[in-house]
Amino acid sequence: xxxxxxxxxxxxxxxxxxxxxxxxxxxxxxxxxxxxxxxxxxxxxxxxxxxxxxxxxxxxxxxxxxxxxxxxxxxxxxxxxxxxxxxxxxxxxxxxxxxxxxxxxxxxxxxxxxxxxxxxxxxxxxxxxxxxxxxxxxxxxxxxxxxxxxxxxxxxxxxxxxxxxxxxxxxxxxxxxxxxxxxxxxxxxxxxxxxxxxxxxxxxxxxxxxxxxxxxxxxxxxxxxxxxxxxxxxxxxxxxxxxxxxxxxxxxxxxxxxxxxxxxxxxxxxxxxxxxxxxxxxxxxxxxxxxxxxx
Amino acid sequence: xxxxxxxxxxxxxxxxxxxxxxxxxxxxxxxxxxxxxxxxxxxxxxxxxxxxxxxxxxxxxxxxxxxxxxxxxxxxxxxxxxxxxxxxxxxxxxxxxxxxxxxxxxxxxxxxxxxxxxxxxxxxxxxxxxxxxxxxxxxxxxxxxxxxxxxxxxxxxxxxxxxxxxxxxxxxxxxxxxxxxxxxxxxxxxxxxxxxxxxxxxxxxxxxxxxxxxxxxxxxxxxxxxxxxxxxxxxxxxxxxxxxxxxxxxxxxxxxxxxxxxxxxxxxxxxxxxxxxxxxxxxxxxxxxxxxxxxxxxxxxxxxxxxxxxxxxxxxx
Numbered sequence: 001x002x003x004x005x006x007x008x009x010x011x012x013x014x015x016x017x018x019x020x021x022x023x024x025x026x027x028x029x030x031x032x033x034x035x036x037x038x039x040x041x042x043x044x045x046x047x048x049x050x051x052x053x054x055x056x057x058x059x060x061x062x063x064x065x066x067x068x069x070x071x072x073x074x075x076x077x078x079x080x081x082x083x084x085x086x087x088x089x090x091x092x093x094x095x096x097x098x099x100x101x102x103x104x105x106x107x108x109x110x111x112x113x114x115x116x117x118x119x120x121x122x123x124x125x126x127x128x129x130x131x132x133x134x135x136x137x138x139x140x141x142x143x144x145x146x147x148x149x150x151x152x153x154x155x156x157x158x159x160x161x162x163x164x165x166x167x168x169x170x171x172x173x174x175x176x177x178x179x180x181x182x183x184x185x186x187x188x189x190x191x192x193x194x195x196x197x198x199x200x201x202x203x204x205x206x207x208x209x210x211x212x213x214x215x216x217x218x219x220x221x222x223x224x225x226x227x228x229x230x231x232x233x234x235x236x237x238x239x240x241x242x243x244x245x246x247x248x249x250x251x252x253x254x255x256x257x258x259x260x261x262x263x264x265x266x267x268x269x270x271x272x273x274x275x276x277x278x279x280x281x282x283x284x285x286x287x288x289x290x291x292x293x294x295x
Numbered sequence: 296x297x298x299x300x301x302x303x304x305x306x307x308x309x310x311x312x313x314x315x316x317x318x319x320x321x322x323x324x325x326x327x328x329x330x331x332x333x334x335x336x337x338x339x340x341x342x343x344x345x346x347x348x349x350x351x352x353x354x355x356x357x358x359x360x361x362x363x364x365x366x367x368x369x370x371x372x373x374x375x376x377x378x379x380x381x382x383x384x385x386x387x388x389x390x391x392x393x394x395x396x397x398x399x400x401x402x403x404x405x406x407x408x409x410x411x412x413x414x415x416x417x418x419x420x421x422x423x424x425x426x427x428x429x430x431x432x433x434x435x436x437x438x439x440x441x442x443x444x445x446x447x448x449x450x451x452x453x454x455x456x457x458x459x460x461x462x463x464x465x466x467x468x469x470x471x472x473x474x475x476x477x478x479x480x481x482x483x484x485x486x487x488x489x490x491x492x493x494x495x496x497x498x499x500x501x502x503x504x505x506x507x508x509x510x511x512x513x514x515x516x517x518x519x520x521x522x523x524x525x526x527x528x529x530x531x532x533x534x535x536x537x538x539x540x541x542x543x544x545x546x547x548x549x550x551x552x553x554x555x556x557x558x559x560x561x562x563x564x565x566x567x568x569x570x571x572x573x574x575x576x577x578x579x580x581x582x583x584x585x586x587x588x589x590x591x592x593x594x595x596x597x598x599x600x601x602x603x604x605x606x607x608x609x610x611x612x
């Protein structure tokens with residue numbers, strides 16, 4: 001019996017290791033290719049382990065073109081501002097909804113919930129944002145449409161407030177003469193750090209990974225976030241080179257490691273998420289589980 | 296008598312006003328969010344009328360003439376069948392495959408005795424889920440690129456295939472590639488959800504089963520799987536409600552918008568995008584969008600109604 005269990009454990013571990021390599025192996029190809037010299041890549045193709053080491057793609061990204069740096073700054077700024085605004089809007093909406101004594105709260109809950117069931121589709125949204133609200137080619141285009149607030153997180157936060165913050169605590173705050181906003185800031189929020197961290201991470205991830213807003217509303221290079229830049233480069237390898245070589249001779253463009261460059265840009269787009277994730281894994285997992293079951 | 300009713304009514308009115316006044320701060324808190332929902336969600340819903348109009352931006356949407364169902368007629372005479380088939384077909388495959396894989400892995404994870412390893416595996420399998428679909432399309436490109444791709448240069452020669460396959464122009468491979476990509480990106484997410492449910496199962500069930508002499512497999516069959524029923528229903532219900540929607544990035548970005556692949560990669564979402572942004576065909580594009588919204592809405596309601604009948608407590612609303 002014990003012997004049997006040992007064998008079972010080994011087999012299970014083997015299966016899991018196989019699955020994990022299945023998850024990781026494309027990233028290995030991506031990274032290895034980004035540090036392989038252009039000559040080797042053209043001759044032998046992308047590979048799992050680098051056959052020789054050559055950082056010229058990264059050198060070019062950091063010195064030959066300012067698109068990447070600017071893309072990074074835009075992405076970071078948009079993610080930080082967008083996530084903060086999202087948290088403020090979500091909290092302000094979720095807290096009243098969580099109050100059982102609020103008159104007509106079901107009406108408001110329904111208004112939120114209905115947006116999850118039905119939507120007007122991208123065509124009217126696009127026409128409204130671009131033709132009537134004129135957000136095309138502004139930084140607002142990367143922040144406002146769709147990502148700023150989501151019914152999903154409102155419901156998630158409301159559920160958390162309802163099940164983790166006793167009515168008595170809020171009542172006590174009110175009796176002490178604190179106004180609603182003070183109760184929210186001083187009593188409710190300090191008790192809700194886990195859900196705030198969870199939602200902040202998920203929203204931040206959405207902002208970091210978003211490329212569709214850029215696809216729809218932005219066509220001037222100076223507003224490109226890192227994902228929009230990546231998207232643009234996938235369709236048009238020449239893009240980064242033409243933007244870098246503008247003004248310079250085409251000599252420079254010839255030396256650009258175009259095959260490894262592609263992979264290097266993708267690595268740059270993925271690495272911040274991969275670096276941050278392990279430290280916050282708990283919150284990500286919590287967010288997914290709570291969201292799926294209760295949202 | 297008369298004055299008494301008046302004062303009584305006045306008092307009631309006063310109480311009524313006071314009651315709302317007390318809650319005024321809470322209502323004010325919701326104002327920014329309400330404005331956002333109005334602009335981002337509810338105003339576009341009214342934009343559904345665009346599908347019934349011949350839009351002319353020079354005279355504005357409101358004044359553009361109504362053309363009835365013309366846009367829909369064109370849509371259904373054209374690509375409606377293809378894009379609906381692709382959207383639903385892929386979703387059906389995902390709905391069937393994902394839970395099978397995710398539940399198997401969740402159960403295996405739960406059987407592991409080493410805590411550290413369990414944690415490690417959980418962390419790694421969620422990595423693909425966190426990566427943007429644009430980066431995923433680079434990963435796929437690194438594998439499939441005709442000239443430099445890993446498959447053409449390293450894997451195929453192992454099997455003695457010397458000639459290079461033009462993956463991005465061979466539609467026959469793409470149903471498989473897209474399903475594999477979706478599974479790669481999404482199985483970690485579903486596994487985590489099922490795993491949370493498996494971990495939450497009352498240990499006494501297993502102990503009772505052990506006393507009865509149940510084998511490992513019997514425990515899975517008679518304890519774990521029945522306990523997962525609820526989660527399976529909820530998640531499947533959600534996916535059925537989303538059956539008319541597809542991941543735009545997966546079907547547009549991963550095949551790199553390649554023309555020869557359109558037959559197997561064009562879904563409602565990519566069709567709407569192409570009509571709106573590339574072919575300047577707002578009529579058909581909005582008709583497809585409305586088709587998606589309305590059928591999607593009906594699907595959610597139907598799925599929920601069915602679950603309401605079968606097992607009430609798992610229904611969404």
